[in-house]
Amino acid sequence: MTLEISPIYRLVIGKDNNGRSVAVWIDKNIVYSIYMDQGISGDKVLELSEKKGLIGAYETQLVYVPKFIAASGGLSEGVYWWVKGKGKTMLFNFHSGEVSRETGNDINP
Secondary structure: OOOOOOOOOEEEEEEOOOOOEEEEEEOOOEEEEEEHHHOOOHHHHHHHHHHOOOOOOOEEEEEEEOHHHHHHHOOOOEEEEEEEEOOEEEEEEOOOOOEEEEEOOOOOO
């Protein structure tokens, strides 16, 4: 089975009233939000992906995986960094930085 993660929500990253960086997934309403300091940064995920053998990472996206998709794909509901490199795609848990999924380039954000 191929897990496809598609952008069913739009992601907006900005600052709240206190100046804290926040990511918000929306459709017609706010679906999910998370403070960026609660997880690993984009730079850190690139560093981790290189250590895990991902060569030439050229695309990253922060994705929210809702419960109804997570259940069918063997993931937990939550936020992940999607990183695509040469011949391999990896999903990293936003909070822990652990690899949640690793495969050929068949995981789409």
